[in-house]
Amino acid sequence: RKEVEQDPGPFNVPEGATVAFNCTYSNSASQSFFWYRQDCRKEPKLLMSVYSSGNEDGRFTAQLNRASQYISLLIRDSKLSDSATYLCVVNLISNFGNEKLTFGTGTRLTIIP
Amino acid sequence: DGGITQSPKYLFRKEGQNVTLSCEQNLNHDAMYWYRQDPGQGLRLIYYSQIVNDFQKGDIAEGYSVSREKKESFPLTVTSAQKNPTAFYLCASSIQGPGDEKLFFGSGTQLSVL
Numbered sequence: 762r763k764e765v766e767q768d769p770g771p772f773n774v775p776e777g778a779t780v781a782f783n784c785t786y787s788n789s790a791s792q793s794f795f796w797y798r799q800d801c802r803k804e805p806k807l808l809m810s811v812y813s814s815g816n817e818d819g820r821f822t823a824q825l826n827r828a829s830q831y832i833s834l835l836i837r838d839s840k841l842s843d844s845a846t847y848l849c850v851v852n853l854i855s856n857f858g859n860e861k862l863t864f865g866t867g868t869r870l871t872i873i874p
Numbered sequence: 875d876g877g878i879t880q881s882p883k884y885l886f887r888k889e890g891q892n893v894t895l896s897c898e899q900n901l902n903h904d905a906m907y908w909y910r911q912d913p914g915q916g917l918r919l920i921y922y923s924q925i926v927n928d929f930q931k932g933d934i935a936e937g938y939s940v941s942r943e944k945k946e947s948f949p950l951t952v953t954s955a956q957k958n959p960t961a962f963y964l965c966a967s968s969i970q971g972p973g974d975e976k977l978f979f980g981s982g983t984q985l986s987v988l
Contacts, residue, residue, distance in 0.1 A: 803982070804981050864917040
């Protein structure tokens with residue numbers, strides 16, 4: 762099983778719709794979780810952190826489900842500018858107690874006019 | 875403006891050649907990283923450094939080398955031992971070490987083999 766797993770998509774969604782995607786992680790000791798956004802052939806940028814209580818930033822909502830070991834990202838009222846690849850990132854703790862950020866393969870989202 | 879700068883944007887390597895990718899940051903960050911991105915795969919950590927004159931291997935260090943002689947600079951050399959070097963290489967920095975959520979990335983270098 763991959764340490765961090767995402768549906769690669771693509772998700773093709775009409776403008777204005779709501780879209781959600783999940784990311785599962787294998788290590789139950791993982792402590793922190795993030796969503797990054799990456800535009801084609803550009804660098805990833807931090808979109809938002811994911812907290813146990815869930816958190817919202819404008820049209821974006823992130824949730825964490827520790828029992829089922831997944832995080833989710835919900836985008837409401839999608840805009841053309843939301844078209845990008847969304848990377849799930851997990852802070853994994855190794856057997857030696859070392860921390861390391863592990864990136865998922867990303868979910869590609871295209872918003873259709 | 876503070877940031878992290880990678881050069882060149884595109885690089886071509888001949889068979890048996892070593893090439894060096896540059897990464898410079900003026901954010902005063904202690905930690906710097908090199909990642910490799912291949913289609914259909916997540917970013918994979920090559921090397922990282924938490925302090926000047928010290929660096930650690932990541933998950934895929936074979937065929938690569940780094941140096942950290944200055945806080946601002948963390949160049950990556952792709953040696954001839956790396957048999958499949960074609961990829962998008964991303965340099966990053968952060969205030970803290972591995973596990974720090976806020977990574978600042980450079981704009982990347984696309985390396986291709988001639």
